[in-house]
Amino acid sequence: MKTFNKKINIKAVIIATACVIIFGSCNTDDILEKTPVTEITSENAFNTEEDVLASLTAVYDPLQWQFVNGAHTFPQMFQSIRSDDEHSQQAAFWAIGANFDQFNTILPNNASVAGVWSKWYQGISRANFTIELANEFQNFETAGLKERIIGEAKFLRGLYYFELVRLFGGVPIFTEAITSTEDQLFKPRASVVQVYDQIEEDLKEAIQLLPRKGETDPWRATSGAALGILAKAHLYQKEYPEVVKYTEAIMTQGIYSLEENFGDNFKLNNEFGKESLFEINYVDGLVGGGFETPTPIQEGSGSWKFMFMFIDSYESFGNMLPRRSLVEFFDDSDTRKEATFILPGSRTFSPGLAERGWDPAPASFPFAIGNDAMSRKYFLTFEEVQGLLSPFQSPLNEKILRYADVLLMHAEASLLGGGGDGMSSFQQVVDRAYGAGNPAAPAYDLQGIKDERRRELATEGWNRFTDLVRWGDVKEAVEAVGKSFTVNRDELLPIPSVEIALYPPGMLKQNLGY
Template sequence: MYINRLILITVVVLFASCAEIDDLEPVTEINADTAFNTEEDVLASLNAAYDPLQWQSVLGQNTFPLLSQGVRADDLHSQSASFWAIGAQWDQFSTIIPSLPSVAALWSKWYRAVGRANFTIELAENFDNYETDGLQQQIVGEARFLRGLYYFELVRLWGGVPLFEEPITSSEQEIFKPRSTAAEVYALIESDLQAAANVLPDKGGERVQGSATSGAALGLLTKVYLYQQKWSDAVTSAERVMNQGVYSLEEDFRNNFLQTSEFGPESLFEINYQDGLFAGGFVNTNQQQEGSAMWRWSFPFLSGTYPSFNNFIPRQDLVDFFDDSDQRKAATFLLPGQVLNSPGLATLGFDPVPDNFGYAIGVNTGAKKYFLTFEEVQELLNVEGSPLNEKILRYAEVLLMHAEASLMGGGGDGQASFQQITDRAYGPGNLAAPAYTIQGVRDERRRELATEGWNRFTDLVRWENLDGGGVIGPALQAIGKTDFSSPRDLLLPIPQQEIDTYPQGMLEQNPGY
């Protein structure tokens, strides 16, 4: 999604979030009648609404989903030692406090994204100069999908949050709103995703490659139902995805994470990256990220021509959680002795993978789903970029959600969905495959989605709430995290700067902070 930069400069005044209240006061009042003359202008606004998905840094602070999901949980060490302050802060609970700048940055990221989606919805609904049939409902559908996705991130990280359903385009508008309940936030998300699913095309008919489809909306809606324990609704929504007939599992699990097979049969929605469109670093304040920096963050450090960072290191407990017969293990981790087929890395002594990485934490593995070979790195126009996409939602997750909701009483043949996952992972008839039970589904969900960055911590939280306790605490204690406190650490703190900016007493803090 690459927008006309001149249009963005005009519009950006209006895209601020409630995270920067001062920015909500427009320099001038701009409306669709004076600033947007063509349907291409409206599409530029929509493209700007996609853009926050690429932001790995906001206000100079890293906002990787892996921090709030994998590092905060039991899947990842933040780094091979203690040289990255932000990573270390997310790797323990005592430092995740209301004044933590990276918490404020994450809040800002998703609210700025909401602001852009809101602006596009209002603009597209009121614009009169369309030349392409059906484009208006397409744009509104995509923007509502994005708003649903952005609010879903907010509600599962913070609980009930202030709901802004209209863009701030005038200084006369209400810019302070109290927190809505989680149920109210989820109701808006459901409405947005249902509306999007009803108007967006199936995969294969999308507006441009990477734009939202009905399958993406239904897949995310399934997840939203799952988080609310609406089991029958989750089964129905998952089956709508399955019955579209345009999705299937990749036969080779590795194909989900290669540049040569992006937007494959398993992909419902992914962040579409391109290399070299922005020449700056990813730790910046203008959020013009176009390429992913994940290869640098998640590969062992090799000096000179392969300058990576030793961050997002899989915990040995996670590696050991995989059976050796599981094909996902070699696709998820860099393992000692593994051949990477990269002659350039071989010259650096890293192909095959060495037996000892020399990490201070004593782990000898690395994350592989964002891996680039030496040869791919040499082709990058910007060493901090990568054209390798990030998967937000795969068909495998839809099948696992269908299996889970079915087991919880939602109906449907969840066992058949579960078997598709285990047959691919272990091969048919392999006794290493887990049984179709609640724990079996939870374990497979962890293995299937490990290190991708969008699920682990909030999965533990929802299972904690579902089971009445006894899920997240033991999981964290097993890896030595002893400073977790429930219910405080189930949610992130509302950033203190937000509370201080609001009228006194209007924005309530989460319990325990």
């Protein structure tokens, strides 16, 4: 009997990617400029298990896309810069990033807004195709492979819709593959409730079909990852008993635990560690050139290139910088502070730079905006940078969901009436950060949980802005750092004008205020 774990044939991946018809993003290239399509089916395009696996691999691919249709789509743009955590850059050269420092410059014609919409809808389209393909394919030889493929595709579809609903509100729901020009290409926006219903349906099915961590390739979706995103979906709907139920299902698996050293979560030699539920898998050098390619073909991350100073051999851009107020939000006794930021004078900056005069770090960073820190979580040491096959492609993975997030979700939901021992969960996160008995540690109350979520997940790019929105704290928080916020407008991104223009007139409604 064949095993499920196997290396994917790269040629098959390329063939499958080329075969997937992507209408979910509704780009002009997708609809108006393609050679007429007759039909793509499992009978005429996919003949082996590896072909179907290649189709599944293509569903993961959009997770890596930090540049789509000519615009950056880093998650930090929509969560960290848009909130009170980060400023776009050290100077005034990254125009599209600067748009996210204020709200009146986030407009329907913003290329990055269109890019992130397209990115997640392309992933959804690929997931739909793979689910249909796996259901129709008749030549499976590996026991359980069909179910796992469907489970992974449904997990990813649920994750992608979760990103869309948090950023845009209600969005069109596509759950069937578009393999023919006769298929339905346009749908009106569903309600937020309907989108969450679809997310829950996908993730519940994925939980039943997916293996646990350690039983499959480390980069693949697992039942624990599906439980975690499902818990977060319920958290955003304030359904606290369900949050407790699903976070405790993760906790009782006995697989996950906190890293003893917080900073180990972000080390190149500790990817897929014991705290990781799901992360974006990057490798260096499989694709030539940088991450800003004309097409979203990417293997390595561009995060290190964006986040650090242009010094010596670090030819990076100084973008997505922690605000001074975020740095000062950490107590000096909090061990996460040194692991989250590169601070002036830091003696753990990068040992390989010592002989070049850059270790310890400079006494100050020459940032025009007055910031005095850089993000460490995506930092590569001098030796790691020197070893890259492509200087624009970092192999350092990026965490989407960690066990600390699960514990904090459990603590919050428990405190708000969901049941369970939330104090114990909260204390695990706090004790690792401050050490047991430290008087600087926050109390177990709602404000303490909010503060710890900010500190624990700072600069990772997946939570801050939408956390503020769901708490009702967003206006106060962003105005404290000098932004102007319009209630009932700025909580959501605008629906991209390019998408509205492609839809039948009046079908795709714009968000309020845009």
